[in-house]
Amino acid sequence: MTIMRHTRNSTGTADPPRTDTRYKRIAAAMQKHHRRPDALIEVLHKVQDAFGYLPMEAIRFVAEQMRVPPSRVYGVATFYHFFALKPKGKHNCVICTGTACHVRGAQTIVDEIHQHLGLRPGQTTVDGKLGVQIARCIGCCGLAPAVVLDDQVLAKVKPGELVEILRARVGGPR
Amino acid sequence: MVDKLDEIGEQVRKQEHDYRLKLLVCCGAGCLSSGAAELVEELKRAVAAAGLQPEVGVVPTGCMGPCNQGPLVRVSPDDTIYEKVTVSDAGDLVDGHCCRGEKVRAKLLFNEAGETVYERASDHPFFKLQHRVALEHCGVINPESLEEYIAAGGYRALHHALTGISREEVIAEIKQSGLRGRGGAGYPTGLKWETVYKYVHAEKYVICNGDEGDPGAFMDRGILEGDPHRVLEGMAIAAYAVGARKGYLYVRAEYPLAIKRFELAIKQARAQHLVGAQVLGTEFNFDVEIRVGAGAFVCGEETALIASIEGRRGQPQPRPPYPAERGLWGKPTLINNVETFANIVPILLKGGEWYASIGTAKSTGTKAFALAGKIRNTGLIEVPMGTSLRKIIFDIGGGVPDGKRFKAAQTGGPSGGCIPEEHLDVPVDFENIVKVGSIMGSGGLIVMDESSSMVDVARFFMEFCMDESCGKCVPCRVGTKQMYDLLDRICEGRGTEADLALLEELAPMVKETSLCGLGMTAPNPLLSTLRYFREEYLALIRRKPEAAEANTPAAD
Numbered sequence: 001m002t003i004m005r006h007t008r009n010s011t012g013t014a015d016p017p018r019t020d021t022r023y024k025r026i027a028a029a030m031q032k033h034h035r036r037p038d039a040l041i042e043v044l045h046k047v048q049d050a051f052g053y054l055p056m057e058a059i060r061f062v063a064e065q066m067r068v069p070p071s072r073v074y075g076v077a078t079f080y081h082f083f084a085l086k087p088k089g090k091h092n093c094v095i096c097t098g099t100a101c102h103v104r105g106a107q108t109i110v111d112e113i114h115q116h117l118g119l120r121p122g123q124t125t126v127d128g129k130l131g132v133q134i135a136r137c138i139g140c141c142g143l144a145p146a147v148v149l150d151d152q153v154l155a156k157v158k159p160g161e162l163v164e165i166l167r168a169r170v171g172g173p174r
Numbered sequence: 175m176v177d178k179l180d181e182i183g184e185q186v187r188k189q190e191h192d193y194r195l196k197l198l199v200c201c202g203a204g205c206l207s208s209g210a211a212e213l214v215e216e217l218k219r220a221v222a223a224a225g226l227q228p229e230v231g232v233v234p235t236g237c238m239g240p241c242n243q244g245p246l247v248r249v250s251p252d253d254t255i256y257e258k259v260t261v262s263d264a265g266d267l268v269d270g271h272c273c274r275g276e277k278v279r280a281k282l283l284f285n286e287a288g289e290t291v292y293e294r295a296s297d298h299p300f301f302k303l304q305h306r307v308a309l310e311h312c313g314v315i316n317p318e319s320l321e322e323y324i325a326a327g328g329y330r331a332l333h334h335a336l337t338g339i340s341r342e343e344v345i346a347e348i349k350q351s352g353l354r355g356r357g358g359a360g361y362p363t364g365l366k367w368e369t370v371y372k373y374v375h376a377e378k379y380v381i382c383n384g385d386e387g388d389p390g391a392f393m394d395r396g397i398l399e400g401d402p403h404r405v406l407e408g409m410a411i412a413a414y415a416v417g418a419r420k421g422y423l424y425v426r427a428e429y430p431l432a433i434k435r436f437e438l439a440i441k442q443a444r445a446q447h448l449v450g451a452q453v454l455g456t457e458f459n460f461d462v463e464i465r466v467g468a469g470a471f472v473c474g475e476e477t478a479l480i481a482s483i484e485g486r487r488g489q490p491q492p493r494p495p496y497p498a499e500r501g502l503w504g505k506p507t508l509i510n511n512v513e514t515f516a517n518i519v520p521i522l523l524k525g526g527e528w529y530a531s532i533g534t535a536k537s538t539g540t541k542a543f544a545l546a547g548k549i550r551n552t553g554l555i556e557v558p559m560g561t562s563l564r565k566i567i568f569d570i571g572g573g574v575p576d577g578k579r580f581k582a583a584q585t586g587g588p589s590g591g592c593i594p595e596e597h598l599d600v601p602v603d604f605e606n607i608v609k610v611g612s613i614m615g616s617g618g619l620i621v622m623d624e625s626s627s628m629v630d631v632a633r634f635f636m637e638f639c640m641d642e643s644c645g646k647c648v649p650c651r652v653g654t655k656q657m658y659d660l661l662d663r664i665c666e667g668r669g670t671e672a673d674l675a676l677l678e679e680l681a682p683m684v685k686e687t688s689l690c691g692l693g694m695t696a697p698n699p700l701l702s703t704l705r706y707f708r709e710e711y712l713a714l715i716r717r718k719p720e721a722a723e724a725n726t727p728a729a730d
Contacts, residue, residue: 080468098389100546137389141546142241153207
C-alpha cells in the first residue's frame with residue numbers, strides 16, 4: 001500500500017497545524033474507530049462539527065490518517081448532501097422544502113429570501129454572517145412550512161416573517 | 175434476571191402510585207420546537223410552588239400525535255389533553271386542574287369554535303379511531319427512562335425469547351403474525367428472518383433502517399424519539415432469532431434528537447445487561463452501534479444503505495444476491511425498518527395470532543401514518559390496516575381546513591402517487607392502494623386541496639428524484655432529468671402535447687430499466703397525476719390562465 005505523504009495543499013499553505021485542537025478532535029474520533037475505513041462518514045461528521053464544513057486540508061488529513069485515497073474521501077464528501085465543502089455562514093437558515101412544506105408555501109419563502117436578501121439556497125453573504133440552505137425534509141411536517149435557524153425550528157413560517165427574523169439575527173439588512 | 179426486571183418495574187410502579195396526577199409533556203420534535211422543554215421546567219416550578227410535590231409529577235414524553243396543536247400536556251389518569259400550552263399557561267393549568275380539580279376549558283385539545291370539545295382525549299375521533307401498537311408508548315412514557323420502559327412491560331419479550339422459546343419459535347411467531355415490512359415494500363418479515371436464519375455463517379448482522387428519507391414522513395422519527403427501547407429490544411430479538419451478534423441503527427443526520435435518545439437507550443440497556451455481553455444472563459451476545467447517514471435518499475435502499483454503513487458512497491448493487499445472503503461486509507444481513515422492529519415486542523408478548531387478528535387478511539396489524547399538508551389535524555397516527563382513506567383524512571384528520579375542497583392524497587412520497595376524491599373509500603393496505611395507482615410507502619400522507627397544482631406536485635417529486643439519483647444507472651440519472659425538464663416546461667406554460675407524449679414514453683422506460691427502487695418508482699407521481707388529473711396538464715399546455723395560476727403554491 002502506498003502511504004501518501006502529506007505535503008502542500010492547493011492553496012499553497014503548509015501542513016495543517018497539528019496543534020490545532022480541531023485536528024486533535026478529529027484524530028481522536030479516528031482513533032475511536034481504530035481508523036477503520038468504514039468509519040469514514042462518522043469521521044467526516046466530526047470534521048464538519050469541528051469546522052462547520054469540510055476544508056480541503058482536513059479531507060487530505062483524514063485520507064492520510066485513515067489510509068484511504070483522497071479521491072475516495074472526496075467522493076464520499078460530495079455524494080452526501082449533508083457535507084458542505086464551502087464554509088457556511090455564522091448564522092444559518094435552512095428552509096425545509098419537503099412535500100408538506102412545499103404545498104404550504106416553502107417556495108414563497110425561498111423566493112422572498114432571494115428577493116429581499118439576495119441569497120439563493122447554498123449561498124452565504126459576503127461578510128459570512130448568514131448562509132441559506134434548503135433541506136429535503138426535516139420531519140416536522142406537522143409544522144409546515146418549517147425553517148431551521150441556527151438549530152432552532154421555526155414553525156408555520158408566515159410570508160414576510162422570516163426576512164424580518166433574519167435581519168434581526170444578523171443585525172441590519174445585509 | 176427477570177427478577178431484576180420485576181424489581182425495577184416495581185420501583186417505578188410504587189413511585190407512580192404516589193402520584194395523584196401526572197402531567198405528561200409532549201417532547202416530540204414538533205412540540206420541542208414550540209417550547210416544550212421550557213414548559214417542563216415551568217410546570218415543575220409551578221407544581222413546587224403550589225406545594226403539590228410529590229403528589230403531582232411532571233414527565234417529558236415522546237410524540238402524542240396532534241403536532242400542530244403543540245406544545246401538548248396530557249394529564250394522567252384523567253385523560254385530559256391541553257393544547258398550545260405556553261410557559262405562561264403553566265401556572266393556570268396547575269392551579270386549575272391540579273389544585274382545584276377544574277379543567278382549563280379554554281386550553282382543551284381541539285377546542286375550535288363550533289367543534290365538539292372532548293374532556294376525555296380518547297373520546298375524540300383523532301384518538302378513538304386509532305389503534306396504537308407500534309406507537310403504544312409514544313406520548314405515554316418518558317423515552318429517556320429505561321425504568322419506565324421496563325415498568326411498561328419492556329424487555330419481557332426479549333427475556334421470553336431468550337429463555338422461554340427457541341429461535342425457530344420466535345420466527346414462527348413472527349410468521350404467524352403476518353407482519354410485513356413497514357418501510358414500504360411490504361415483504362413478509364417472518365420470511366426475511368427465516369432466510370437470514372438459514373444461512374449458516376459465524377458472522378451475521380441486523381440493521382435497523384431509520385433513514386426515513388421520504389419527504390413528508392416522520393413515523394420512524396416519532397418512534398425513535400418516543401420509544402427508543404422498543405426498537406432496541408426488537409432488534410435484539412431479531413438478532414437472537416437470526417443468529418446475529420451485532421446490530422446497526424442507520425439513522426438520518428437530520429434527526430439529532432432520535433440519535434441522542436437512541437444513544438442513551440443503548441447506554442442504559444448496556445448497563446443493565448439488556449444488550450452487550452451475556453444478555454440477561456444468557457449466552458447471547460448482542461451489541462449495537464449507531465451509524466448516522468449524511469443526507470442521501472437512495473440510502474433507504476438496502477444495498478445502498480449497506481454501502482453507506484461501510485463508509486462508501488451510497489450506491490445500490492444489483493440484487494440478487496440479497497442482503498440476507500450477502501449483505502454487510504458480505505455477511506448475511508437482516509434489514510428491517512424502525513416501525514417493523516417496533517412491532518416485534520407486542521407480537522411476542524401477545525402472540526402472532528393476536529396481531530394477525532388486526533387489519534386485513536393479507537395486510538395484518540396496524541400502520542403508522544404521518545398526516546401533513548392541507549389537513550386540519552396534522553401529526554402522527556396509527557390505524558388498523560384496511561382503514562379507508564376517508565376515515566383517516568376526514569374523521570381522524572378533521573378534513574381540509576379553511577373551507578377548501580379536498581383534491582388528492584399523496585402516499586408513498588416520491589415513489590408513490592396521488593389518490594383523488596373518487597377513491598377515498600379505498601381501504602389502505604398493501605394490495606388495495608396499489609390498485610388505485612399509489613403505494614403504501616412508509617406512511618407519509620400529504621393532503622392537497624383545490625389550490626394545489628398536481629402538475630407542480632409531479633414536478634416537485636421529479637426534481638427530488640433527479641437530485642437524489644445516485645448516478646449509477648443511466649435510465650434513472652438521465653431519465654429523471656429529462657422528465658423533470660419536460661415537466662418544468664409544462665408547468666411554466668411552455669409545454670406542448672408532444673412533450674406530454676414524450677413523458678408518457680419515457681416514464682415506463684425508466685420504470686422498467688432502472689437498477690433500484692428509486693428509479694423504478696420515480697415516474698409514479700407523474701403517472702398517477704396523469705391518470706387522474708390529465709386535464710390539468712392539458713390546461714397548462716393550452717395555457718388556460720386558471721390552471722397556470724394554481725401552479726405556484728401560495729403560502730398560507
